[in-house]
């Protein structure tokens with residue numbers, strides 16, 4: 564539902580709250596400035612944001628150890644979970660201050676209530692699109708997720724869960740998966756019903772930062788519960804002290820996954836999760852971006868006879884010709900058309 568049409572009074576109240584926040588941040592920042600000048604903070608070190616609550620962040624030190632609650636210098640805006648930062652630990656307390664943000668390899672954005680794209684997480688290596696034997700996926704749904712993932716520039720991976728429910732020969736689902744594998748997408752199968760049911764997924768997660776997306780009921784929570792069995796890990800490995808003030812927000816959190824093997828020190832990979840990340844919309848994409856989200860279209864785009872070809876019935880359309888030849892699967896092309904039709908609906 565859209566919350567874009569805020570009443571004037573609501574707007575005024577929001578502006579007032581924001582102004583008060585900014586004033587508080589300014590006061591805190593001038594205190595930080597004094598403390599920094601007075602040498603009350605240790606040397607600069609690297610870290611990664613594992614959660615954020617407004618201007619307060621939890622930062623995991625690069626060299627390991629518990630996360631530290633930090634605040635931001637006023638000149639730093641828009642930090643998100645997954646960001647790499649430079650920070651300094653306070654000498655006299657169990658907190659710190661973030662002084663700089665590192666370059667981002669990637670950023671995941673979502674529309675805010677006003678419809679503006681806002682970053683929600685950074686430095687993600689792969690988007691795991693979870694679907695399941697039940698509820699059976701519609702090819703169009705997988706394509707929608709793939710197009711949205713392609714638009715972020717982050718590599719998508721397809722995860723078929725609940726393979727314990729798969730009929731003997733795999734049926735239509737196997738054919739569907741083969742189609743996506745032929746397009747170059749990695750496909751991983753999982754089940755939470757068997758001890759080794761997650762090993763292919765764990766291998767895929769190792770050494771990377773991932774997010775899970777997918778329709779309701781496909782088993783995202785079940786998978787994540789199995790990957791992070793330890794409640795302590797889920798809370799984010801904060802020290803008891805800094806956990807006290809933790810707000811119960813729906814902020815994105817970064818979790819270090821335990822290595823399923825015997826070597827506890829090796830990286831099992833990292834996971835960034837929040838309800839806002841799991842839901843995935845296409846509303847902000849235009850026609851060109853949707854077309855580019857179909858990997859097999861890319862080399863053909865720009866080769867239609869008419870420069871403004873919309874790939875409907877135009878003569879000399881490179882996409883339609885590729886469908887004719889069998890180079891583009893008709894169901895993928897139908898998906899493309901259906902996504903275009905749905906663009907204006909949200």
Ligand SMILES: Nc1nc2c(ncn2[C@@H]2O[C@H](COP(=O)(O)OP(=O)(O)OP(=O)(O)O)[C@@H](O)[C@H]2O)c(=O)[nH]1
Nearest residue numbers: 724725727754755756778779780781782783784785
């Ligand atoms: N048979 C079978 N059932 C599973 C498997 N994984 C999850 N389920 C069941 O599927 C149902 C939905 O799982 P959830 O983990 O809640 O799904 P979700 O994707 O997190 O759903 P939302 O929270 O609505 O987004 C639950 O009843 C799970 O027990 C599996 O591998 N095999």
Ligand SMILES: [Zn+2]
Nearest residue numbers: 867872874880
């Ligand atoms: Zn065309």
